Amino acid sequence: xxxxxxxxxxxxxxxxxxxxxxxxxxxxxxxxxxxxxxxxxxxxxxxxxxxxxxxxxxxxxxxxxxxxxxxxxxxxxxxxxxxxxxxxxxxxxxxxxxxxxxxxxxxxxxxxxxxxxxxxxxxxxxxxxxxxxxxxxxxxxxxxxxxxxxxxxxxxxxxxxxxxxxxxxxxxxxxxxxxxxxxxxxxxxxxxxxxxxxxxxxxxxxxxxxxxxxxxxxxxxxxxxxxxxxxxxxxxxxxxxxxxxxxxxxxxxxxxxxxxxxxxxxxxxxxxxxxxxxxxxxxxxxxxxxxxxxxxxxxxxxxxxxxxxxxxxxxxxxxxxxxxxxxxxxxxxxxxxxxxxxxxxxxxxxxxxxxxxxxxxxxxxxxxxxxxxxxxxxxxxxxxxxxxxxxxxxxxxxxxxxxxxxxxxxxxxxxxxxxxxxxxxxxxxxxxxxxxxxxxxxxxxxxxxxxxxxxxxxxxxxxxxxxxxxxxxxxxxxxxxxxxxxxxxxxxxxxxxxxxxxxxxxxxxxxxxxxxxxxxxxxxxxxxxxxxxxxxxxxxxxxxxxxxxxxxxxxxxxxxxxxxxxxxxxxxxxxxxxxxxxxxxxxxxxxxxxxxxxxxxxxxxxxxxxxxxxxxxxxxxxxxxxxxxxxxxxxxxxxxxxxxxxxxxxxxxxxxxxxxxxxxxxxxxxxxxxxxxxxxxxxxxxxxxxxxxxxxxxxxxxxxxxxxxxxxxxxxxxxxxxxxxxxxxxxxx
Amino acid sequence: xxxxxxxxxxxxxxxxxxxxxxxxxxxxxxxxxxxxxxxxxxxxxxxxxxxxxxxxxxxxxxxxxxxxxxxxxxxxxxx
Numbered sequence: 095x096x097x098x099x100x101x102x103x104x105x106x107x108x109x110x111x112x113x114x115x116x117x118x119x120x121x122x123x124x125x126x127x128x129x130x131x132x133x134x135x136x137x138x139x140x141x142x143x144x145x146x147x148x149x150x151x152x153x154x155x156x157x158x159x160x161x162x163x164x165x166x167x168x169x170x171x172x173x174x175x176x177x178x179x180x181x182x183x184x185x186x187x188x189x190x191x192x193x194x195x196x197x198x199x200x201x202x203x204x205x206x207x208x209x210x211x212x213x214x215x216x217x218x219x220x221x222x223x224x225x226x227x228x229x230x231x232x233x234x235x236x237x238x239x240x241x242x243x244x245x246x247x248x249x250x251x252x253x254x255x256x257x258x259x260x261x262x263x264x265x266x267x268x269x270x271x272x273x274x275x276x277x278x279x280x281x282x283x284x285x286x287x288x289x290x291x292x293x294x295x296x297x298x299x300x301x302x303x304x305x306x307x308x309x310x311x312x313x314x315x316x317x318x319x320x321x322x323x324x325x326x327x328x329x330x331x332x333x334x335x336x337x338x339x340x341x342x343x344x345x346x347x348x349x350x351x352x353x354x355x356x357x358x359x360x361x362x363x364x365x366x367x368x369x370x371x372x373x374x375x376x377x378x379x380x381x382x383x384x385x386x387x388x389x390x391x392x393x394x395x396x397x398x399x400x401x402x403x404x405x406x407x408x409x410x411x412x413x414x415x416x417x418x419x420x421x422x423x424x425x426x427x428x429x430x431x432x433x434x435x436x437x438x439x440x441x442x443x444x445x446x447x448x449x450x451x452x453x454x455x456x457x458x459x460x461x462x463x464x465x466x467x468x469x470x471x472x473x474x475x476x477x478x479x480x481x482x483x484x485x486x487x488x489x490x491x492x493x494x495x496x497x498x499x500x501x502x503x504x505x506x507x508x509x510x511x512x513x514x515x516x517x518x519x520x521x522x523x524x525x526x527x528x529x530x531x532x533x534x535x536x537x538x539x540x541x542x543x544x545x546x547x548x549x550x551x552x553x554x555x556x557x558x559x560x561x562x563x564x565x566x567x568x569x570x571x572x573x574x575x576x577x578x579x580x581x582x583x584x585x586x587x588x589x590x591x592x593x594x595x596x597x598x599x600x601x602x603x604x605x606x607x608x609x610x611x612x613x614x615x616x617x618x619x620x621x622x623x624x625x626x627x628x629x630x631x632x633x634x635x636x637x638x639x640x641x642x643x644x645x646x647x648x649x650x651x652x653x654x655x656x657x658x659x660x661x662x663x664x665x666x667x668x669x670x671x672x673x674x675x676x677x678x679x680x681x682x683x684x685x686x687x688x689x690x691x692x693x694x695x696x697x698x699x700x701x702x703x704x705x706x707x708x709x710x711x712x713x714x715x716x717x718x719x720x721x722x723x724x725x726x727x728x729x730x731x732x733x734x735x736x737x738x739x740x741x742x743x744x745x746x747x748x749x750x751x752x753x754x755x756x757x758x759x760x761x762x763x764x765x766x767x768x769x770x771x772x773x774x775x776x777x778x779x780x781x782x783x784x785x786x787x788x789x790x791x792x793x794x795x796x797x798x799x800x801x802x803x804x805x806x807x808x809x810x811x812x813x814x815x816x817x818x819x820x821x822x823x824x825x826x827x
Numbered sequence: 828x829x830x831x832x833x834x835x836x837x838x839x840x841x842x843x844x845x846x847x848x849x850x851x852x853x854x855x856x857x858x859x860x861x862x863x864x865x866x867x868x869x870x871x872x873x874x875x876x877x878x879x880x881x882x883x884x885x886x887x888x889x890x891x892x893x894x895x896x897x898x899x900x901x902x903x904x905x906x
Binding site for chain 1: 854862
């Protein structure tokens with residue numbers, strides 16, 4: 095039996111999915127489809143089912159990619175049963191999707207989630223009456239507290255679901271219009287979807303040309319019969335039924351109290367304090383992860399790690415195995431792993447705070463606050479969330495762009511995310527800034543993060559003005575109620591990300607380290623191919639490659655082939671850059687240590703300018719294989735992928751070149767050049783603003799319904815109002 | 828008047844939706860003719876705006892709000 099889990103975003107779907115599939119879940123990507131649809135097994139006494147977790151959606155109308163996946167899944171009747179999870183604390187809006195699903199005629203159970211919140215608000219919902227009215231079973235649960243889950247499973251197992259098809263009937267003249275369309279489809283659900291979604295629906299259905307034409311004519315003819323706008327007819331009726339239903343089944347306390355969410359928002363999205371608080375929160379997260387606290391925890395962790403690894407290394411050496419084996423284990427495996435794993439505490443802290451921000455509902459506020467600022471760069475507040483996730487790891491961040499409504503917006507955001515410095519790049523800054531900037535190291539790390547963000551934003555602007563003109567950066571978003579992040583969820587979230595990091599360290603990275611070790615400890619000396627001594631490492635295969643590329647990297651200040659090799663291995667995974675340096679500088683000899691031991695050789699090989707250039711290059715150049723694969727998945731084109739990789743390499747090289755060349759000059763000259771560049775940029779910016787100002791008066795005019803109206807009759811009241819608005823805005827900025 | 832012109836704290840009823848761009852989304856999120864909407868606040872940078880509709884909070888840009896025709900709800904008009 096196949097059960098599809100469908101519900102609004104943020105309705106607790108994933109929590110329910112985890113609860114249902116439990117410990118024995120085999121969560122994996124849906125086979126054959128590139129889009130994330132998770133499936134897991136539900137096993138109970140004498141009952142087995144496959145649970146498919148569809149993306150969280152508001153409606154079956156195909157607006158965003160996620161909705162398209164879910165909607166197609168339902169339209170193709172791929173499930174034997176639908177579990178529709180409904181946020182009971184937000185019944186009216188959630189039931190809209192429920193009614194759409196009812197139209198499908200697929201057997202369905204409505205699961206009322208968040209009953210604990212409803213109770214807290216002193217409200218009550220008559221579950222029995224709700225079930226009678228909807229004519230489908232309703233089960234009340236509180237997924238986050240695991241209340242009612244067992245009952246739900248027993249209920250699912252106890253019933254024979256076949257042949258129970260719910261039907262929603264509509265009043266005239268809606269029913270007769272549905273009947274007209276149904277003549278062509280012979281499928282009530284498709285007829286209703288056509289009524290709602292209009293001609294757009296015909297494309298994926300792939301009907302023959304004649305039927306298409308007839309349907310188009312029928313659609314236009316029927317549109318005249320209704321008073322309301324045609325696409326509003328069904329939603330309007332549906333909402334009317336929902337309001338009736340809600341009034342019947344819910345009891346609310348007479349005195350409406352101002353909710354906790356409103357109180358918190360009075361501070362967090364305050365007109366004046368909202369923005370500084372946002373900055374403060376973001377800064378605190380990074381300060382806690384990469385500042386003194388994070389460093390302190392890391393130091394303790396590293397000390398412990400060193401002890402373990404050195405004990406193991408000693409043990410292995412005492413076994414008296416062949417030299418190449420002990421070299422492989424101590425230098426190749428331990429050396430690489432220790433350097434990488436030692437950054438785990440900092441990443442765990444970062445992941446922990448990001449998931450608290452996500453689970454509590456603040457991320458949505460961040461999008462709300464940042465929308466206006468990001469819009470200038472062709473992004474929307476909604477792109478802010480994927481970009482923020484990018485600080486953790488580009489891969490989930492790129493995948494998260496699916497929540498954006500338009501393909502161009504998704505492309506644009508996915509293409510700039512790799513510039514946002516991901517967690518795996520942090521160790522690189524740790525080593526280089528730590529080695530050369532001493533007490534200012536934290537400041538340098540922060541600068542690197544800002545640089546990444548700046549390049550991301552400017553690239554977005556460039557793409558929007560040139561190759562992705564259609565990107566409209568739409569924005570319309572729900573602000574979910576604040577929720578106390580539950581310990582369980584936060585822990586699971588953080589753990590999943592940490593686990594991902596560890597698994598990578600144990601698999602991809604391990605293989606990479608062994609390969610790097612082979613290439614760096616084997617080479618041809620005096621015509622003989624053999625294992626090299628630490629002092630001969632320059633003669634190794636990797637050394638040869640590095641030296642071959644040296645002329646290319648010298649202009650950006652990387653005059654040591656080891657640095658080049660480290661950067662090259664970064665393509666496998668950014669975590670391995672530091673690990674490779676560890677192997678190449680042979681610091682992993684006896685006591686295996688991370689960063690701190692690398693400081694000395696790096697101080698010898700790099701200056702402040704070249705270290706900064708190195709960091710910038712590592713930050714901006716091609717992301718790791720996993721992120722490239724994620725981009726390929728979202729961009730759906732080799733051409734675009736090739737373009738963005740070439741773009742990244744060019745930008746990385748240019749920025750590093752600029753940093754190194756200017757940074758190597760005497761201080762006075764460097765400052766005057768920076769000043770000159772800033773001045774030129776400012777003048778250019780002002781000129782561009784003056785030129786484009788006229789066009790930007792009417793915000794989203796390009797796609798607005800009154801476009802013609804807008805240009806030809808600038809004296810309409812709305813238009814005038816808007817003009818003054820824009821003017822006062824430009825004063826502000 | 829349009830939704831954009833409604834001051835924070837004031838309620839209104841939707842008369843017509845002219846939005847082209849996000850029309851379907853706006854309708855599905857519950858903004859249909861006759862729906863009561865309360866404007867809660869503007870974002871710190873002045874845009875987007877936060878509105879309460881059908882018991883939940885929705886944020887929408889002024890560019891779209893400008894394309895939604897509204898009239899003040901009766902309680903407001905009486906005052």
